[in-house]
Amino acid sequence: MRASDLIRFKQSGRTITMLTAWDALSASVVEEAGADIVLVGDSLAMVSLGHATTLPVTLEQMLLHTQAVCRGLSKPPSEQPLVITDLPFLSYQCGLDRAVAAAGHLLKHSCAGGVKLEGAEPEVVQVIERLVRMGIPVMGHLGLTPQSVHQLGYRRQAKDPVSQERLRLQASELEKAGCFAMVLEHVPEALAGHLRRDLAIPVIGIGAGQNCDGQVSVTADLLGLTPRQPPFSPARLEGRTLGIEALRCWLEEQRQPGADPTTAQPPPGSDC
Structure with missing residues (x-):
């Protein structure tokens, strides 16, 4: 699976599925379940490392867990899900060179096929453009962005017309910058539907309703392994x-x- 395949899925109307993994065991389970994408999310800070937020996880920890996830995949490479890994807090907000080095480090030393980062501030858009020019596939992330927890909290985002228009403009900026897809978290379903129709790249929702090109969830939440469930991801077990x-x-x-x-x-x- 390659990042470019997801745009083809959107064009053909095929729903895209993405689940998180944080080690070899969880990756094996997610692969056998049939997910299109395995996200090594910085949510592993809470799921695996016991932190209260995603902020403390480091670049080296993200690499360690991404490598473990890659080792957990057992299908032939051409049949494996696409592995995307999160760029952790402060690995891409402190300058273009540092961001390229961080993303390249993750891809160079693992089987990941792309990185995900949060936000669409001008500095972040510049980072995305640079990464894409360097040949690094980038997935965007808008709406509730957990790395901004101290500013935004974990509340639903884009609830009023002004913030919704701002998010639509941000989504367009991410597409222009070269993102191959974007995660849209905890926003109104109608807004997600507008973005799905407006954008040529896939919109993958979590807590954004069903009117998206695909869905992503934290595997530990779906399996009921976490002590507290997010309101938009009830446990299936x-x-x-x-x-x-x-x-x-x-x-x-x-x-x-x-x-x-x-x-x-x-x-x-x-x-x-």
Whole structure:
């Protein structure tokens, strides 16, 4: 899968699917499930590293996890999903040269086929243009941008006509700068629909309704592994509860006299 394939998917009306992964195990699961894109999102700061926001994750940590995700993919390269990795906070906001070096470092030392970055401020647009000229595919990200949590919070964005028009202009700027696709997070569905129709590049929504070219979700949220769910991504499985219960049962079994650690069956009389 290549970044250019996504524009072809949009043109043919095929829905684009994207899921996050943060290590080899999660990547294997996402690949087997059939996602078009595996996003090594900086959400791994919370999912995997225990931080309260995405801000603390470093470039080297993003590389480490991207490499692990790449090792978790087992299909032939031509059949693997497209791997996109997030540029972390302050890796692209401090000058063009530093941004190119950061993005190139991630792609040079992993199998990632592109990077994602947030926002459409003039400085960010300049970064995108430079990266694209250097041959680095870029996915944009508008709406709720988690790296701006201290300014925007986690609230729904673009709720009034003025901010909606601003976002439409930003989306057009990202397309002109050379983004091959963009994530649109936690904005009204009608606005997402306008952007999908206005733009030639795919609009991949999360909390932006169904009127998008594709959808992305944090895998840990869908599997119910996180203690708290975002309002726009309900769990499809009570994974945390099921996992805790399975482990609790195993621990109880091992505490029984004469327990066999190789058996998959609980002892007689067990609630497990």
